[in-house]
Every structure is written in C-alpha cells, then in structure tokens.
Amino acid sequence: MTKISKVLVIAGSDPSGGAGMQADLRVIALHDVYGAGVITCLTAQNTQKVYEIFDIPIEFLRKQIVVVLDDINFDVIKIGMLANLEVIECIANELDKRNCQIPIILDPVMVATSGDILLKENAIYSLKNRLASKAFLITPNINEAEILSEIKITDLFSMQESARKIKALGAKAVLIKGGHLNFEDHKIHNILLDENDKIHIISNPRIEVENIHGTGCSLASAISANLAKKYDLLSACQSANNFIFYGAKNFQKIGKGSCVLGLSSK
Numbered sequence: 001m002t003k004i005s006k007v008l009v010i011a012g013s014d015p016s017g018g019a020g021m022q023a024d025l026r027v028i029a030l031h032d033v034y035g036a037g038v039i040t041c042l043t044a045q046n047t048q049k050v051y052e053i054f055d056i057p058i059e060f061l062r063k064q065i066v067v068v069l070d071d072i073n074f075d076v077i078k079i080g081m082l083a084n085l086e087v088i089e090c091i092a093n094e095l096d097k098r099n100c101q102i103p104i105i106l107d108p109v110m111v112a113t114s115g116d117i118l119l120k121e122n123a124i125y126s127l128k129n130r131l132a133s134k135a136f137l138i139t140p141n142i143n144e145a146e147i148l149s150e151i152k153i154t155d156l157f158s159m160q161e162s163a164r165k166i167k168a169l170g171a172k173a174v175l176i177k178g179g180h181l182n183f184e185d186h187k188i189h190n191i192l193l194d195e196n197d198k199i200h201i202i203s204n205p206r207i208e209v210e211n212i213h214g215t216g217c218s219l220a221s222a223i224s225a226n227l228a229k230k231y232d233l234l235s236a237c238q239s240a241n242n243f244i245f246y247g248a249k250n251f252q253k254i255g256k257g258s259c260v261l262g263l264s265s266k
C-alpha cells in the first residue's frame, strides 16, 4: 500500500464552496493528497457576498486542533481565514505547546474579493507577531502584503521590498501574489522570496474574467499539497500557479456573483 501524504487545513467554511475550507479540501483531493479540516469560523456567504460570520467557541476550536494533531501525523498544515484575535492566539498557543515542526503555509486572509472583512483589524498585530514567525511560507496578496510590511506596492521592486520586510517577521519564505497590480505587459507576476533569500518571479497571462473568487485559498492549498508530496518550494509554487491558471481559464459561473475556478486534476 502506498502511503498518502496528508495536509491539515485550519480555515473558515464557505457554504457556497468557491473559497474557504470547501475549496481547500477539493484542491487537496485533486492533488491525490489527504485533507483534514479544522474549522475556525462559519460564514454565511454565497458568490455575491459574505452576509455573516459566526465565531465558533474558542474552546471547541482548541479541541478540534488537539484531537486531530494528537492522532494524525501531517506533512503540512495550511492556515486560511482566522476571523479574529482569539482564533489566532488559540492556534499559536497550541502550536507552541507541542513545539510543532510541521511546515505551515499561512494565507493571511483579510478581505474577501467581495470587499467583506474577514479578519478583524485588532487581529493583525497577532497575525504578524504570533503566526507569521511560525510559517514556512506566507502567501499575501498585494493588499495583505502592504498591511503586513507597511510598504506601498506599485511595481516589482516594491513587491520585493515588501517580501523582505514580511520575511523579517520570521517566515522562512514569502510569496506575494500580484493579481491586484496592473503590470505594463498585462501579465500577472508573483514574487517568491525563498528560504535562501533568492527572488523568483512566477508569471502567467492575465485571464479576462469580471471577478473570480477562491483563487487565493486554492493556490495556498495547491502549494500545501505539492509540499506534502515533497516538491521543493519553487516547483510547488510554479505547479500550483499553473493549476490555478488553468482553473481560471476554465472559470465557472455557478451563481449570481463571482465566478469560481473550474479545477481539474489533469
């Protein structure tokens, strides 16, 4: 029997399935990797809007983390929507208690594509000081990178500057997603600052689609699955970028709002 690689996702629920835990587990399964899921919060959302966020009791979040980590040896932990300060502190405390050495991919989710706030402002300090330092890789988009680094990003140069400042928070590597920047060549450029301080630019053509959501969650999950399968970091990011690019090319209008990725394992 071949041994399956295993990723633990710690993230919020999106009942419409385009983002959050539902998207994460779908992406991980499409990579032939086993995905487990600890829910940080429930959202009432569809492809148009996040209507409400329901915080689950912190003691119950702690219980989920403890029982799965006591039981299963994961290859990678992927962290997505955290919602508030208490959730961040709970996760950081549990990781500290067990001196967790599992590589962590941290997607520092702050605002949804719809514009709805997914992380309370008073949680940003904790995200920077308690969780970023534990991450093997942190994957901000442009807005999140600006907040984490306190640098205004306008081009590839300021993206690199921002990545270096975020790395100084303690993460081993940083991937800044450039989808929210307009580059002269009309492409999307992402910057990877790797474990050895080397910069790589990972690019792809821009897909003309009005709005697509779930790309950030899905990219971080694809990278997590690739790392669980022991890809090196650059290959994990390049392969995940291609996976999302083809998903975006095959976008699906499933509801009345944003499109979602049309993902396939092929």
Ligand code: PLP
Residues within 6 Å of the ligand: 011, 012, 013, 014, 019, 020, 021, 043, 045, 080, 081, 109, 111, 112, 113, 114, 118, 212, 213, 214, 215, 216, 217
């Ligand atoms: N909802 C949940 C539960 C999420 O985890 C995320 C992103 O991580 C989003 C919504 C936002 O996704 P998007 O910005 O792609 O709409």
